[in-house]
Amino acid sequence: MKILVCLGNVPDTTTKIKISDNKLDATGIQWIINPWDELALTRAMELKEDANNLVDGVSVVSVGLASAEPTIRKALAIGADEAFRIDCEPTDAFFTATQLSLVAKDFDIVLTGIESSDYNGISVGGMLAEIIGSASVSAVSSLNIDADKIIVSREIDGGKETVTTQLPVVLTVQKGIAKDPRIPAMRGIMMARQKPLKVIAATSTANLTEILKFEMPQAKGKCKMVDAENVAELVNLLRNEAKVI
Amino acid sequence: MNFEFTEEQLMIRDAARDYVQREAIKDVLERDEKSEFPAKHVKALGELGFLGMMADPKYGGGGMDTVSYVLAMEEISKVDASLGVIMSVNNSLVVWGLQKYGNDFQKDKYLPALCDGRQIGAFLLSEPEAGSDASHQHTTAEDKGDYYLINGTKNWITNANSASVYLVVAQTHPEKKHKGINAFIVDKNSPGISLGPHENKMGMRSSDTHSVMFTDVKVPKENRIGDDGFGFTFAMRVLEGGRIGIASQALGIAGGAMERAIAYSKERKSFGTEISNHQAIAFKLADMAVKIENARNLCLKAAWLKDQHKPFGIFSAMAKQYAADIAMEVTTEAVQIHGGYGYVKEYHVERLMREAKLTQIYEGTSEVQKIIISRDLLHD
Amino acid sequence: MSVLIYAQNWDGKFKKSVYELLSYGKKIAENNGTELIALSLGNVEKDELESLANYGADKIYFSNNSAFESFDNEIFTAALKQTAEKVAAKEIILLHNNEGKALGSHLSVALKAGFVSAAVALPESYSPITIKKKVFTGKAFAHVKVNSDIAILTLSPNSFEIKEIASAATTEEMNFTLPTAKTKVESREVSKGKLLLTDADLVVSGGRGLKSGENWGMLEDLAGVLGAALACSRPVSDEGWRSHTEHVGQTGKIIAPNLYIAVGISGAIQHVGGISSSKCIVAINKDPDAPIFEVADYGIVGDAFKIVPELTAALK
Numbered sequence: 001m002k003i004l005v006c007l008g009n010v011p012d013t014t015t016k017i018k019i020s021d022n023k024l025d026a027t028g029i030q031w032i033i034n035p036w037d038e039l040a041l042t043r044a045m046e047l048k049e050d051a052n053n054l055v056d057g058v059s060v061v062s063v064g065l066a067s068a069e070p071t072i073r074k075a076l077a078i079g080a081d082e083a084f085r086i087d088c089e090p091t092d093a094f095f096t097a098t099q100l101s102l103v104a105k106d107f108d109i110v111l112t113g114i115e116s117s118d119y120n121g122i123s124v125g126g127m128l129a130e131i132i133g134s135a136s137v138s139a140v141s142s143l144n145i146d147a148d149k150i151i152v153s154r155e156i157d158g159g160k161e162t163v164t165t166q167l168p169v170v171l172t173v174q175k176g177i178a179k180d181p182r183i184p185a186m187r188g189i190m191m192a193r194q195k196p197l198k199v200i201a202a203t204s205t206a207n208l209t210e211i212l213k214f215e216m217p218q219a220k221g222k223c224k225m226v227d228a229e230n231v232a233e234l235v236n237l238l239r240n241e242a243k244v245i
Numbered sequence: 246m247n248f249e250f251t252e253e254q255l256m257i258r259d260a261a262r263d264y265v266q267r268e269a270i271k272d273v274l275e276r277d278e279k280s281e282f283p284a285k286h287v288k289a290l291g292e293l294g295f296l297g298m299m300a301d302p303k304y305g306g307g308g309m310d311t312v313s314y315v316l317a318m319e320e321i322s323k324v325d326a327s328l329g330v331i332m333s334v335n336n337s338l339v340v341w342g343l344q345k346y347g348n349d350f351q352k353d354k355y356l357p358a359l360c361d362g363r364q365i366g367a368f369l370l371s372e373p374e375a376g377s378d379a380s381h382q383h384t385t386a387e388d389k390g391d392y393y394l395i396n397g398t399k400n401w402i403t404n405a406n407s408a409s410v411y412l413v414v415a416q417t418h419p420e421k422k423h424k425g426i427n428a429f430i431v432d433k434n435s436p437g438i439s440l441g442p443h444e445n446k447m448g449m450r451s452s453d454t455h456s457v458m459f460t461d462v463k464v465p466k467e468n469r470i471g472d473d474g475f476g477f478t479f480a481m482r483v484l485e486g487g488r489i490g491i492a493s494q495a496l497g498i499a500g501g502a503m504e505r506a507i508a509y510s511k512e513r514k515s516f517g518t519e520i521s522n523h524q525a526i527a528f529k530l531a532d533m534a535v536k537i538e539n540a541r542n543l544c545l546k547a548a549w550l551k552d553q554h555k556p557f558g559i560f561s562a563m564a565k566q567y568a569a570d571i572a573m574e575v576t577t578e579a580v581q582i583h584g585g586y587g588y589v590k591e592y593h594v595e596r597l598m599r600e601a602k603l604t605q606i607y608e609g610t611s612e613v614q615k616i617i618i619s620r621d622l623l624h625d
Numbered sequence: 626m627s628v629l630i631y632a633q634n635w636d637g638k639f640k641k642s643v644y645e646l647l648s649y650g651k652k653i654a655e656n657n658g659t660e661l662i663a664l665s666l667g668n669v670e671k672d673e674l675e676s677l678a679n680y681g682a683d684k685i686y687f688s689n690n691s692a693f694e695s696f697d698n699e700i701f702t703a704a705l706k707q708t709a710e711k712v713a714a715k716e717i718i719l720l721h722n723n724e725g726k727a728l729g730s731h732l733s734v735a736l737k738a739g740f741v742s743a744a745v746a747l748p749e750s751y752s753p754i755t756i757k758k759k760v761f762t763g764k765a766f767a768h769v770k771v772n773s774d775i776a777i778l779t780l781s782p783n784s785f786e787i788k789e790i791a792s793a794a795t796t797e798e799m800n801f802t803l804p805t806a807k808t809k810v811e812s813r814e815v816s817k818g819k820l821l822l823t824d825a826d827l828v829v830s831g832g833r834g835l836k837s838g839e840n841w842g843m844l845e846d847l848a849g850v851l852g853a854a855l856a857c858s859r860p861v862s863d864e865g866w867r868s869h870t871e872h873v874g875q876t877g878k879i880i881a882p883n884l885y886i887a888v889g890i891s892g893a894i895q896h897v898g899g900i901s902s903s904k905c906i907v908a909i910n911k912d913p914d915a916p917i918f919e920v921a922d923y924g925i926v927g928d929a930f931k932i933v934p935e936l937t938a939a940l941k
Contacts, residue, residue, distance in 0.1 A: 011761075017765050019765065073252060073256075094739070097734070118761060119761075122729075123726070123729060123730035123733060126698065126728075126731045126733075126734075127730045127731070127734045130730070130731045130733075130735055135807035136727070136807075136808075137808055138726065138730075154723075156723070156815070157821055158816055159816055161695065161813045162814075164809050164811055166808070169807070172727070183264050185260075185293045186294025186298060189256045190253065190307060192253070208733065208739035209741060209771050210772060211769055212767075212770050213768050214765050214766065214767050215765065215767070220920060221922075223908070223922060223923065224922065224923050226923055226925045228927030231925070231936050231939050235936070235939045238905070238923070245827070245884065512914060512916070
């Protein structure tokens with residue numbers, strides 16, 4: 001059984017966001033694997049290392065230009081066996097999912113993170129499943145393989161469902177899928193360059209959406225301070241000014 | 246001149262940072278207070294490959310360059326200098342010493358477990374009567390034909406309790422003075438070895454430090470490192486490399502203190518504004534940054550020279566002396582910037598200041614480093 | 626042409642978030658002179674279905690087919706697709722929850738329709754649709770243009786005011802051609818009864834300043850009087866003082882209640898990331914420099930152990 005993890009290359013989440021010329025200002029930005037995709041990769045590695053199941057390979061794929069390769073190599077350092085890079089800028093989710101489908105169709109289990117920390121794209125997983133016509137489960141917080149059964153937990157409001165699925169399947173995973181993202185071992189880091197990183201030409205397809213411009217949020221107004229001796233005043237403000245109670 | 250790091254070096258730096266910022270930080274204050282050995286973290290660092298970074302992969306080492314080692318040591322020491330010293334002793338003194346100067350039998354036997362953290366090592370040179378003046382060894386290793394017999398006491402040994410492999414320096418031929426000193430690989434569990442109590446130290450309290458007593462300890466001939474009388478040269482050469490590790494540790498301690506001072510100064514307010522807006526504080530931070538940048542450049546240059554197989558001893562001395570001294574200055578100022586909060590344990594900087602002090606003392610005091618540097622400057 | 630909204634139900638009941646979708650969709654329908662259609666899938670009683678008419682639905686389509694008992698990406702997508710084609714939907718509006726996100730993604734490909742998630746306001750223009758949404762985990766906004774005839778949106782929670790507009794709505798049962806399920810729900814585990822944090826309008830939250838889990842009684846009292854749900858910051862759940870289901874923040878739950886009262890919470894950026902969409906934030910903290918005051922609308926500096934009980938008393 002082969003697992004494919006889709007990786008997004010995103011700015012470090014603690015980066016200050018600067019917009020110039022209607023594009024994200026890339027100066028000084030540290031690029032990282034999208035945190036949710038990193039958790040997905042961690043789970044994939046755990047499954048591969050467990051001799052009790054049928055997973056025998058973990059591959060990763062990312063849509064991006066050559067500048068995305070250091071991020072992809074981190075995934076190889078973490079332990080993926082091979083990587084694919086589809087050579088183009090990831091524009092919108094539909095475009096990205098279409099590119100990913102070039103590779104995804106050859107795998108049994110495809111994992112994508114439920115969100116990406118840059119444009120908060122939440123759609124790539126579902127779109128990919130629809131494009132390749134595979135089974136699809138979203139909001140997956142656990143993944144286990146028992147013989148040839150794929151068992152996942154799907155989060156629902158106030159609880160969860162245990163779901164089994166046929167293969168091939170695209171799983172959109174969320175927090176809980178793995179406890180902490182894996183730190184690459186020194187050996188993995190030194191061997192990353194020796195693992196195959198195949199570059200694939202992009203297929204031409206349209207964007208269904210495009211970003212016209214960005215806007216920074218307005219600075220929040222000052223906090224109205226209420227005297228600690230006059231708690232009743234807070235109740236009054238909440239009732240009559242903010243009107244929330 | 247290329248001042249940029251390679252992708253691998255950055256990945257190594259980030260892996261070190263991620264581990265300590267996520268895991269070691271959780272119990273660092275508690276371990277400092279209780280003087281508790283970080284067994285869990287040493288194991289994890291071993292599994293990640295941080296304990297045999299530069300060793301040959303055929304022994305299970307990482308085959309990394311010294312620059313990567315500097316970056317990793319710096320990141321780890323920003324959070325936990327005790328982990329830093331455990332790592333430095335293992336990497337720079339024990340693993341590197343064995344790899345460079347051991348024979349195949351010794352390397353095959355001892356390196357693999359030392360590289361992945363199954364075992365850690367300790368380096369036994371200092372004695373109650375011989376610290377800076379290491380050529381006057383009182384510990385003896387009598388040549389008994391097919392074994393050596395070791396008697397004496399070693400002081401201030403890092404990893405004394407947790408290590409399984411000791412590299413012990415002792416005098417075999419007193420008449421030959423320092424040319425009669427040998428170095429040996431000794432199994433810590435050998436009969437005749439006993440440990441003094443755990444030292445109650447000012448800082449780096451999570452690393453275990455003991456004196457070690459040898460009473461008629463037998464060491465097989467095959468465990469002597471190098472030719473007869475090579476021990477002092479061995480110790481001096483190994484310490485040259487060890488200095489890079491300690492310099493990087495001091496660099497990390499200083500860096501950790503500066504990061505905390507910057508963060509604190511942006512939040513703390515006085516006289517109507519964040520204290521970072523007061524020039525007195527801002528200038529202190531600028532001074533810290535310049536000192537740290539200088540220290541880092543010295544560490545990296547020493548590392549680069551070592552990686553190029555060029556003589557690096559003077560630069561490692563400069564790096565160690567300077568990094569240790571500025572670590573003391575930077576951590577002291579960091580406590581000052583924190584004001585009253587800097588004096589309490591919760592804010593970490595008082596711990597960093599206590600840790601900085603030792604970097605000026607061990608593995609060659611700042612004064613010894615100056616002897617090395619000045620002798621090189623002044624020799625004909 | 627029409628605006629189609631998917632009215633998700635929970636055990637046969639709709640939540641306020643669905644009414645918010647209807648109010649939002651109604652505004653779009655009125656603007657374009659089209660109809661507002663609601664689709665319900667699963668076992669929902671007639672009365673409940675008809676309640677959708679109170680928020681402007683012109684037509685209510687439904688199906689009680691047992692296939693809709695549990696959510697399945699493929700099956701629900703098929704139903705929505707067939708409905709959208711039947712009503713010539715130009716705008717399809719979904720909840721910004723797990724189901725809505727999954728449906729929107731699948732439908733986008735199935736209908737070749739642009740999908741914009743976490744929209745924060747009505748579209749700025751139509752034909753083509755341009756709309757504002759959150760990006761970079763809330764640090765910025767993007768104005769997005771949809772390049773297709775049909776647009777699919779999820780609405781960011783608590784972005785739009787619910788308006789009751791009585792409509793003369795017709796209800797019609799739908800018959801779908803559904804694919805065979807590729808997944809199977811083996812079991813379900815739900816914690817019954819408690820007010821869900823993500824549904825709550827009012828939330829009372831505690832942080833490290835409470836000193837210990839034993840001090841939560843006063844927060845429970847305050848929450849009780851307000852009818853609020855309880856939440857906490859990450860250190861509190863890490864320490865085990867409260868369940869991790871109450872943890873609100875970037876790595877916990879992201880919520881958007883009308884009122885969020887933060888007691889003894891310093892306001893670290895990861896926590897703020899989970900609450901910044903709240904309508905109104907109140908901070909109670911003894912440290913006047915705590916960062917929480919920079920995001921709060923109202924604040925009290927003082928001893929929480931004194932202020933919270935006083936607040937509870939004043940509310941009674």
